[in-house]
Amino acid sequence: MSTIRVRFAPSPTGGLHLGGVRTVLYNYLFAKKHGGQFIVRVEDTDQTRFVEGAEQYIMDCLNWCGLTPDESPQHGGDYAPYRQSERKAAYREYAEKLVSEGHAYYAFDTPQEIEAMREELKAKGSGSLQYDHHVRMSMRNSLRLLPEETQQLLDAGTPHVIRIKIPANEFVSFTDMIRGEIEFDTNNVDDKVLLKADGMPTYHLAVVVDDYLMKISHAFRGEEWLPSAPVHILLWKYLFGLDTMPQWAHLPLILKPDGNGKLSKRDGDRLGFPVYAMDWKDPNTGDITKGFKELGFLPEAFINLLAVLGWNDGTEQEVFTLEELVEKFSIERVHKGGAKFDFEKAKWYNAEWIKRTPGAELGDKVSAVFAEKEMTVAKDEYLAKVIDAVKERCTLLTDFYTQAGFFFTAPQQWDTEAVKPKWTAEKAAFFDELTGKYSAIPNWDIAAIEAEFKNLAAEKNIKPGELQLPMRVMLVGGKFGPAVFEIAALIGREETISRVKTAVQVFSS
């Protein structure tokens, strides 16, 4: 069996959205599962949509997700170049070869002439407005023109494109790995442009040539490409022979949460969730579109939720590591229908991953969250303990700021509303005395802290429960956070006593 080589071919035209990342992911999983190579090649031949910096951005996203390519413009490889723009000359050769073999032709029609053709077809009530075998013999191309006329136009440098000559009355079929047998009637396929007037290839020519040159064995892409599959198959047949053609899989779309339709950046803005993997700054407008990473998602969670949006392993398992996904992924179990994106479930995955990750491993990321808020929190053992203490109440990494901030700085404000109405002189006395008791405890641990607290409460004849809430607000500032005595144990004796003393004054004033 020959090597499995799967490619992801982004066009550097903007941010990397959910659908894009999922396509990469499935490519990656399939390649790795079968011990093959995962290749990234960049389709940068579209001058009008090319965006500066987008290639680097895409590579950064892949890196964050942990989907490292075996070959790419940055990593190199045996099948360079990995940028279409660097292969420009080759495309022309293949296009010319098709012309000389009668599978393609030069077309000199101006946009106006094509527009006129469409108007005419519309007027005639034709169901199709395509440039196809019905109309090509009445257009200005090398099929209708005399060879001398064509040569003359060519010599004069007349702007022209090369179009594929789709045969009439044929059926083109192929087996999609997800959808099974699919058949197209060539009478419904138009003569697509292969080489543009500027000499750049269209996607149709480029994918076929690139996949061949790079020995791609499996090609996964979005469902929106399905209608142009017959063009690619015909091209492959004419150029390289069907026996070397990669196997195709057309992935379902990711839909917007409300209504139907493909998820777009606009939907994210409108509904308040990100659609890009990482913050994308448009170099032209300077606008920043929020990414999952910056919002506080763990890459593991992001990958996980994307993987199961359109695929599952048939068991009840919901949470998968990348390694598990590689092991369990099967292209046959990918759905045919599109799936709506649900941000609530996405957040659940993140919360789940935060809970499952040991605090020590989250240190860098949480530390970065604090840095974002201009707080310096070192990544150390204390941080790890703090993370473990609060992580089950965090959905996003950014929640650590509010959930764990009080472990690093004493509260400046207190939820006095929660305490004052029930605050009494007896309670103030209790806490005064408590600080004394606490400085005398030999071992500062949860059990001792709690025991001392409860003994004193019993002695004072106050229910411990009535004292725990004030204690919490003293240490935390509000009604949240882990168990009070755990907090006290973590922040230490000095800090606990200090916070209690400060707060008693505030509450009593």
Add this chain to the structure above:
RNA sequence: GCCGCGUUGGUCAAGGGGUUAAGACGCCUCCCUUUCACGGAGGAAUCACGGGUUCGAAUCCCGUACGUGGUACCA
């Protein structure tokens, strides 16, 4: 318009002739917890429609509807 693809609770989905039609998110109730969560136990809620085939259809076939994608010198 034409062509392609799709359709199981609100959402993600299992199931592919006989099932009480799994499970998860979200929602609701209760338990745990004198904070907020986590966790635990329950609950409401589903096979787009119409015809076949069959003893029997969510499952197979044909229509219809709806959705979605394509119909560019965009990918």
